[in-house]
Amino acid sequence: MPDTRPKPLPAVDALSKPFWDAAQQHRLVLQRCTACGYFNHPPRLACDACQSQQLDFEPVSGRGRIYSFTVMHQPNIVGFEDEIPYLNILVELEEQAKLFMVCDLPLADRDTVKIGGLVEVWFEDVNAEISLPRFRLA
Numbered sequence: 001m002p003d004t005r006p007k008p009l010p011a012v013d014a015l016s017k018p019f020w021d022a023a024q025q026h027r028l029v030l031q032r033c034t035a036c037g038y039f040n041h042p043p044r045l046a047c048d049a050c051q052s053q054q055l056d057f058e059p060v061s062g063r064g065r066i067y068s069f070t071v072m073h074q075p076n077i078v079g080f081e082d083e084i085p086y087l088n089i090l091v092e093l094e095e096q097a098k099l100f101m102v103c104d105l106p107l108a109d110r111d112t113v114k115i116g117g118l119v120e121v122w123f124e125d126v127n128a129e130i131s132l133p134r135f136r137l138a
């Protein structure tokens with residue numbers, strides 16, 4: 001039997017709390033710079049584009065395209081040992097070039113997953129406090 005450990009839960013801190021609070025309500029919000037409009041993800045102390053510290057959170061569509069993907073065969077990520085093999089996708093959200101989120105997909109999607117393929121967000125309620133934004137093929 002493989003060593004099965006629980007999947008890790010996010011460590012919610014002051015910087016990421018607005019993201020996780022919104023996810024709990026099944027809303028995807030990302031940190032956006034109010035000075036230049038650039039989305040930063042994960043949240044930062046200063047904007048990646050202009051270094052401003054005027055940062056807020058703004059709802060996004062939850063739609064994007066698969067920028068890249070891979071099939072995971074190695075049990076490198078704690079908690080995913082029993083799911084090998086599975087797909088790991090890099091999602092580029094439609095709001096901004098190179099605005100990325102990472103997600104796993106079931107191997108059953110292997111025949112339909114493709115670079116450029118459309119995805120949409122959904123939320124997995126892990127417990128009373130944490131809902132994880134995840135993606136599925138659209």
Ligand SMILES: [Zn+2]
Binds near residue numbers: 037048050052
């Ligand atoms: Zn900025």
